[in-house]
Amino acid sequence: MKTIIYKLSILRSFKLMSVVLMISSLFACDYEYDLPETGSIADKTPPSANFTASQSDTDFLTYNFANLSNSATTFMWDFGDGNTSTELDATNTFPDEGTYTVTLTVSDNLGVTNSFSKEVTVVEPPVPAAITPVIGEADFEDGSEACGDGQDGRDCWRLSGASIHQISGSDGRGDTQAAKYPTSATNARQSYQGITVSPNTKYIFTAYYALREDGDYIRVSIIDGQLSNLDEFESATLLAQEKGEVNDGKGNYNALIIEFETGANGEISMLFDSENVSDAYIDDVSIVPVIEEEETEGE
Amino acid sequence: MKKIKYLIYGFLSIMMISCGADFLEPLPESAISSVGYFQNDEEIETGVIGMYDAIQGVNSNNLDDNFSIQREYYLTEMRSDNTRTKSSEGEAAQFESYNVTASNGIVSNYYISFYEIIYRANLVLENLDAASEAKSPKFEGEAKFVRAYAYFNLVRLYGDIPLIDHLIGPLEKEIAFTRVPSSEIYDLIISDLKISIQNLDNSFKNRASKAAAQSLLAKVYLTLGTNYSEAQTLLESVITSGEFSLESNFKDVFYTENNDEVIFAIGYTSDLSSESQNISAEWLNSVGRTSGVNYVTADARLALDAKGGNRTEYSYRQDMAQPTQYQVVKYLPNGDSSLDIEPTSSNPELAGNDWIIIRYADVLLMHAEAILAGGQETSATAAINSFQKVRDRAGLTETVTTITKQDLLDERRVELAFENHRFFDLVRFGAAQEVLSAFSSMNDYSFSATDLLLPIPQREINLSNGIMQQNPGY
Structure with missing residues (x-):
């Protein structure tokens, strides 16, 4: 020029x-x-830091970090617990449960740096405890507001299309109230309640019943799913069904115990009905998960 | 003035006639064109078959052809700890050593093939109006299943990808190249599969069915880890349908076409270049065009020896020509007399073995996985029943009382070895980074966490003109 x-x-x-x-x-x-140098152009790809963290299955204090940074050549991990690393994908075992701020600082060969931080909350994964269902008016006593403010010991047990049981004032266990089933041929009754439990879990159902005539029985059906009308009962899937047939006379209760296992559905229900010529009684219904031994992983 | 009036009328009528589409765009009479082709059920059904043809892929060695699932094992098995190339050469070996480049031809061939499947499904969906009332829901169910299947593989392999749910033209670059978050892809997959489940029955094995859609949706839920109870319910309806069962002999799963265990398989016909596959010929020594790919790793042999039971001998064998190497036994095109397996074709490169995508053993193991629900172990009876059935068939009849997550991952590995499940299983179980980095350092490969996604093919990025960004690490 x-x-x-x-x-x-x-x-x-x-x-x-x-x-x-x-x-x-x-x-x-x-x-x-x-033009400080011939052929030099601006840095269009500065490094950008990014990562994800995942907890190890074998040790809950250990996390694997997946480095998702772009255009970076060196890496500096600061795990927020005093530990550091310069690996590409790092692994860190934290000293204890808590929240740690993990920072990844990356740089390229031009010395440009970028950093990214994320909070990692380290907690031992809880062993999911099975739900113990709440049964409303399990003892058929009046005065509970568990199912509306009617305070009638039958409110939790009603179902469309069904005739609710009667209440016996003092023939229950311990001379309290109980559900009473008059003769089924002319006056059949049913008691129904929907409950929420854990899926794929074993449970024990217990109820107490009293009969006055040989050949009579009280029957309980544990239903997979819940009903909105008694006419759905016929086609319902049952988890268990059992009869109580021991006749020891009025006021003498026997336990009806069933073990059952829930499926994919946590919404189940129970339905009592009977076949009896003389009065029959039910009292004190409970459903509890089966406690299995072991389950304590030493950490 | 009177004449002008007539002239105007005359011109108007000429204009109206000349504007008719029939005149300007006449349909060819001697050939078939896509415009106006789909007029009735029969013609739409050819479009439906076309979708499966796109999954089937072209049996050739020309990279311009869509190989589709015929080369899927490169992206799945060879990228896991199950298999590798025999010679560690070329772009085929990029997968085993975790050095895949954005210009890898197999990566881009699969991507193009699977968007071709999606295009053909969209083509059927867009012409449903011409179908009869009776057939239309079936066609819709099949097309949506196929579209969901293709997207499910793409989203797991490439991450965020363009969402194309209708026919687009070549100028609609924004749609063709904008990567949408994978959650949106999964939304489409889930809504598509729900319609398939509603509309389909179980009359086909080489085409979409209700059970195939239920199983696939269950796997989608397990992958997302959000809806385990729904997954369990879906799998239980496949199990209780009573239409599927395990083959008593493991070998028969692969050498008896459309047996009771198969839920969805891609059909191939031997010795026809247009309908056959060269998948397993490439897995052999001097039979296919390559020097041998999808060879069994020492790691996979250890697992099969320890946990395979009677499945092991029908899973891998020694390469007689090179005794230090081991080959896959599933899907052999040229038979094996010592294992009593007949050849399926006279030319092994034109093999007719169907490729199984979903089978009942997978459903049973997914059932246990759904009950495990992301936990570490389960002793639920339903889970143990399903798990035990798969083990019993393998001759491992000791009674199982609890199943851990590791048990399930190991069982899936040996039951479904070399069927393109391993990589996805590792990712779904959250074990991919730990397992593959250990495997990689043992074999001097260079795995890093970003290798869990493939690169978006470089040609797509170039064509996108700046719209598309590459995955990290490439």
């Missing part, structure tokens, strides 16, 4: 030449400023 301009300037006046020289020198300065 400069040589061409110089040659041109010989043919022109000094005045013009000095102007041209001035301009060209200005340009020259600009070039020098813009």
Whole structure:
């Protein structure tokens, strides 16, 4: 450039030449400023840091970190517990439960850095405890507001299409209230309640019953799912069904115990019905999960 | 003035006639074109068959052809601890050593193949109006199953991907190249599969069925880890349908086409270049075009020897030509007399072995997985029943009382070895990073966490003109 301009300037006046020289020198300065090195361009791919963390199955204090950074060559992990690492994908075992701020600082070969932080909450995964269902008016006593404010010991046991049991004032266990079933041939009764339990879990159902005539029975059905009308009972899937048939006379209760296992559905229900010529009674219904031994992983 | 009036009428009528689409865009009479082709059930059914044809892939060695699932094992088994190439050469070996590049031809071939499947499904869906009332829901169910199947594989392999749920033109670049969050892809998969379950029955094994859609949706829920009880219910309806059962002899699963264990398989016909596959010929020594791929790793042999039971001999064998190497026995095209397996075709490169995508053993193991529900162990009776059935068939009849997550992962590995499940299983169980980094350092490979997603093919990124960004690590 400069040589061409110089040659041109010989043919022109000094005045013009000095102007041209001035301009060209200005340009020259600009070039020098813009291009520190030949062929250099701006860093269009600065490093960016990113990672995810996942808890180990074998030790809950240990986390595996997946490095998802872009355009980075060196890595500096700070796990927030005093431990550090320069690995690409790092693993860290935290000293104890708690919340730690993990920071990944990355840089490329131009020395440009970027960092990313994330809070990691270290907790021992809880062994999911099975739900112990709440049974409303399990003892058929009045005065509970578990199912509406009627305070009737039958409110929790009603179902459309069913005739609710009667209440016996003092023939229950311990001379309290109980559900009473008059003769089924002319006056059949049913008691129904929907409950929420854990799926795929073993449970024990217990109820107490009293009969007054040989050949009579009280029957309970544990239903997978819940009913909105008694006419759905016929096609319902049963988890268990059992009869109580021991006749020891009025006021003498026997336990009806059933073990059953829930399926995918945690919404189940129970339905009592009977076949009896003389009065029959039910009292004190409970459902509890089966406690299995072991289950204590030493950590 | 009167004449002008007639002239105007005349011009108007000419204009109206000339504007008719029939005149400007006549349908060819001597050939078939896509525009206006789908007019009745019969023609739409050819479009439906076309979708399965796209999954089937082209049996060729030309990278311009869509190999589709015929090369899926590269992206799944060879990227897990199950298999590798025999010679560690070329772009085929990038998978086993976790050095996959964005320009890898197999990666982009699979991507293109699977978007072709999606295109063909969208084509059927967009022409449903022409179908009869009786057939339309069936076609819709099949197309939505196929679309969900393709997206489910793509989203697990590539991460966030473009969501194309209708026919698009070549200029709709924003739709074709914008990567949407994988959660949106999963939303489409779930809603598609729900419709398939509603509309389909179990009359096909080589085409979509209700049971196939139920099993696939269950696997989607297990992958997302959000809806275990729904997954369990879906799998139980497959189990209680009574239409499927385990083959008593493990070998028969692979060498008796459409047996009771198969829920969904891609059909192939031997010795027809247009309908056959070259999958398993490539797994052998000097039979296919490669020097041998999908060879069994020492790691997989150890697992099979320890836990395979009577499945082991029908899973891998020694390469007689190179005794230090081991081959897959499932899907052999040219038979094995010592294992009493007949050849399925006269030319092993034109093999007719169907490729099983969903089978009953997978359903039973998923059932146990759904009950485990992300926990570490379960002793629920339903889970143990399903798990025990798979073990009993393998001759491992000792009674199981609890199943741990590790038990289930190990069982899946040996039961479903070399069927393109292992990689997805490791990811779904959250074990991929731990297992594959250990495997990688033992074999001097270079696994890092970003290898759990494949690169978006470089050609897509180039064509997108700046719309598409690459996955980290590539």
